[in-house]
Structures are given as structure tokens and as C-alpha cells.
Amino acid sequence: MAHEEAIDKTTDELVERAWELAASIRTALFATWSGQRQHLTPMSATVEPAVGALYFLTTDDAAKVGHIRRDPNVVVAFVDDSANKYVTFSGRATVSDDREKIRELWTVFAKAWWESPDDPSIRLITVVPSEAELWDSPGKLVASVLMLTAAISGQQPAVGDHATLRIR
Structure with a gap:
């Protein structure tokens, strides 16, 4: 684990916090590589820290499905800009037709895309992260005050936790 600044939390606490942030933010930017x-x-993510996975529903013909099949290395970024809280997970993704898990993850919001969890075009993306990076600030107002104080004093501000963590 590498820290940008001194943090008074253990690695386990920081990993737990990374999962908590992802679960509370829920919407992610899912990054894949097309080869070019x-x-x-x-x-929208379903975050399951107990099993160490992030789950997403998608359509079988989505470009990202082809990208993952060519290169399973992905980055998933969760951003709560209004609260100055960010977490990214890097790991490997798989695409499956796991009907049981698709039914388990089904929500009323999924109905905007598919008629039912039995739609044959739905696929499950499972991301198993190997690394997380988090930025966990006390909020914009406090961070702004700390940065202004640091600018005046000439010292770098301590505006929250920042850590890169091994998950597995």
C-alpha cells in the first residue's frame, strides 16, 4: 500500500472504506480497452464486498462485452464530486450468462432496458478488483478552507485520506 500522506487508518479500514464509498455512490464510469x-x-453497480466483486448488467451486443473478451483488464471509477469522495477499482472482468445472478440483481430500474430478467440478451459483468485507490475528503467546504490555509502558510494541506490498496 502506498500513501500520499500520513493516514491514521489501517489497510483493512481503508479497503473497507473503498468498498463503502463504491456502495454508497453506486454509479460508476466503467473503463474498457478496445484495442485502440x-x-x-x-x-449502475451492485457492490458486494463480502465476495470481493462488482456486478453490472449489460446487453450481449454492447461494445464493452467485446472489449472485455479481448482484454479483461478494466477500471471502475466511482465519483461523488459534491462530497469530494472518489474511489477506483482496477481488476479483471468476466462476462457471463449467469441467469441466477441476473435474477438476483434485477431491479425496477433494469426494466428501463429489458422486459424481464429472463431476457436472453442480458449479460452479467463481474469485476474482481485487485487494487483500489481512494480519495476521501471531509467535504468541499472543509477542503477549501484547508487549501486556503495551506496556500497562506506555504504548507501542503492534509485534505483527507488518499491511498492505493491491494485488494487481493
């Missing part, structure tokens, strides 16, 4: 460039797609 990166692609970002906003997606």
Missing part, C-alpha cells in the same frame, strides 16, 4: 483506445461507460 479506452472507452468509458456510465453504469
Whole structure:
């Protein structure tokens, strides 16, 4: 684990916090590699820290499905800009037709895209992260005050936790 600044939390606490942030933010930018460039797609995530996975529903003909099959290395970024909280997960993705898990993850919001969880075009993307990076600030107002104080004093501000963490 590498820290940008001194943090009074253990690695386990920081990993737990990374999962908590992802679960509370839920909407992520899902980054894949097409072989020529990166692609970002906003997606709704189901976060399951107990199993160490992020889950997404998608359509079998989505470009990201082909990207993952060619290169399973992905980055998933969760951003709560209003609260100055950010977390990214890097790991490997798989695409499956796991009907049981698709039914388990089904929500009323999924109905905007598919008629039912039995739609044969739905696929499950499972991301198993190997690394997380988090930025966890006390909020914009406090961070702004700390940065202004640092600018006046000439010292770097301590505006929250920042850490890069091994998940597995």
C-alpha cells in the first residue's frame, strides 16, 4: 500500500472504506480497452464486498462485452464530486450468462432496458478488483478552507485520506 500522506487508518479500514464509498455512490464510469483506445461507460453497480466483486448488467451486443473478451483488464471509477469522495477499482472482468445472478440483481430500474430478467440478451459483468485507490475528503467546504490555509502558510494541506490498496 502506498500513501500520499500520513493516514491514521489501517489497510483493512481503508479497503473497507473503498468498498463503502463504491456502495454508497453506486454509479460508476466503467473503463474498457478496445484495442485502440479506452472507452468509458456510465453504469449502475451492485457492490458486494463480502465476495470481493462488482456486478453490472449489460446487453450481449454492447461494445464493452467485446472489449472485455479481448482484454479483461478494466477500471471502475466511482465519483461523488459534491462530497469530494472518489474511489477506483482496477481488476479483471468476466462476462457471463449467469441467469441466477441476473435474477438476483434485477431491479425496477433494469426494466428501463429489458422486459424481464429472463431476457436472453442480458449479460452479467463481474469485476474482481485487485487494487483500489481512494480519495476521501471531509467535504468541499472543509477542503477549501484547508487549501486556503495551506496556500497562506506555504504548507501542503492534509485534505483527507488518499491511498492505493491491494485488494487481493
